[in-house]
Amino acid sequence: MLEKIDWKQDYKIGIEEIDFQHQYFTLLINKLIDDLVEPKDDYYNCRLLEELSQYASFHFISEENRMIRCNYPFIEDHKDLHRNLISQLNDQINYFKMAKSTIEDIISFLTEWFLHHTVEKDHEFGEYFKETNKNVK
Numbered sequence: 629m630l631e632k633i634d635w636k637q638d639y640k641i642g643i644e645e646i647d648f649q650h651q652y653f654t655l656l657i658n659k660l661i662d663d664l665v666e667p668k669d670d671y672y673n674c675r676l677l678e679e680l681s682q683y684a685s686f687h688f689i690s691e692e693n694r695m696i697r698c699n700y701p702f703i704e705d706h707k708d709l710h711r712n713l714i715s716q717l718n719d720q721i722n723y724f725k726m727a728k729s730t731i732e733d734i735i736s737f738l739t740e741w742f743l744h745h746t747v748e749k750d751h752e753f754g755e756y757f758k759e760t761n762k763n764v765k
């Protein structure tokens with residue numbers, strides 16, 4: 629049974645724009661669970677995964693721009709983590725297209741990403757932002 633992600637207030641990192649994007653990301657993961665469990669067709673499934681991949685890329689650019697704006701000292705390390713996640717996601721999508729991985733593999737990868745990267749690593753940025761940019765909107 630695939631577990632959906634329930635959005636919690638605790639997941640917020642304290643930057644409104646980023647929290648909004650993270651919440652939307654959980655919505656996309658949950659939509660993927662609904663739609664892939666009851667698959668429509670291969671073309672639709674691939675489009676759905678493409679939607680998620682492009683949203684993730686957009687979100688990473690947005691988050692990194694936030695980091696640039698407030699001189700986050702660990703931005704380069706964080707960008708490496710983003711590059712790594714996108715590359716793993718695209719590998720997962722290709723494996724799925726070639727029938728070398730399952731829906732469950734992709735969902736557990738995305739859930740792991742959300743719980744470890746978004747909740748933990750992005751939270752570190754949120755803490756820095758709160759300490760140093762109290763007046764930046």
Ligand SMILES: [Fe+2]
Nearest residue numbers: 650691746750
């Ligand atoms: Fe993020």
Ligand SMILES: [Fe+2]
Nearest residue numbers: 691745749750
């Ligand atoms: Fe991030």
